[in-house]
Amino acid sequence: MDDQTFKKLLQLVSILIKKQDTNISEQERLAVTLRFLAFGDSYKSLSVSFCIASCTIFLIVPPVCRAVYKWLKSEYLKVLCTQEESNEVAFKFNKLLNFPNYIQVGAVDGKNVQIAAPPNSGCKFYNYKGTHRIVLMAVVDAKYNFLYIDVGCNGRVADG
Structure with a gap:
């Protein structure tokens, strides 16, 4: 960046992120x-x-x-709504990254983010790493611009 x-x-x-006591x-x-x-x-x-x-x-x-x-x-973040928008994403992947016939929604990836256990959540956010986590999923275009993100799925599921 x-x-x-x-x-x-x-x-x-x-x-939103400013703190007075630190x-x-x-x-x-x-x-x-x-x-x-x-x-x-x-x-x-x-x-x-x-x-x-x-x-x-x-x-x-x-x-x-x-x-x-x-x-x-x-x-800045929106789901692709029209066929033209999807085609544009695919075109850019081909032109900029030489990645032809790419799926038209963008590149998708996920990440587990460690959190403090939410109150009364039991094992819902507890995962195989032995910590409480939420999943962040993102879709980006060929220029690494975010097209969509989703944060908050319980970390018990895989980030893929």
Whole structure:
């Protein structure tokens, strides 16, 4: 993500992710979360990189994800509605990435995100890794722009 895009996203979500009772800035909160989502770094690894305790990072990532989703879902994230939009996605995959006959919805992937166990959830969010998780699923176009995301499916299911 370039600096201009980061600043624009920060401007949109800063009100929702700002905390009065901490020394961790909105910029750091967003950077930690984006690094976690992009590279799948562990909380321990992020703790070393950002000099923030891993238990604090555990408390930062989920609310920042919710804030980003809240601001981006209406204006930037949408499901492809028409055949023309689907054809355009397929055309771009062929032209930009030399990936012909690509499925017309985009590239789909999922990620398990560790969370604190929700109250009264039992084992619904508990998965094979021994932690409580939710699933983030995303669809992107050939330029890595998000076309659709879904966050919140219980982590007991696979992220595929």
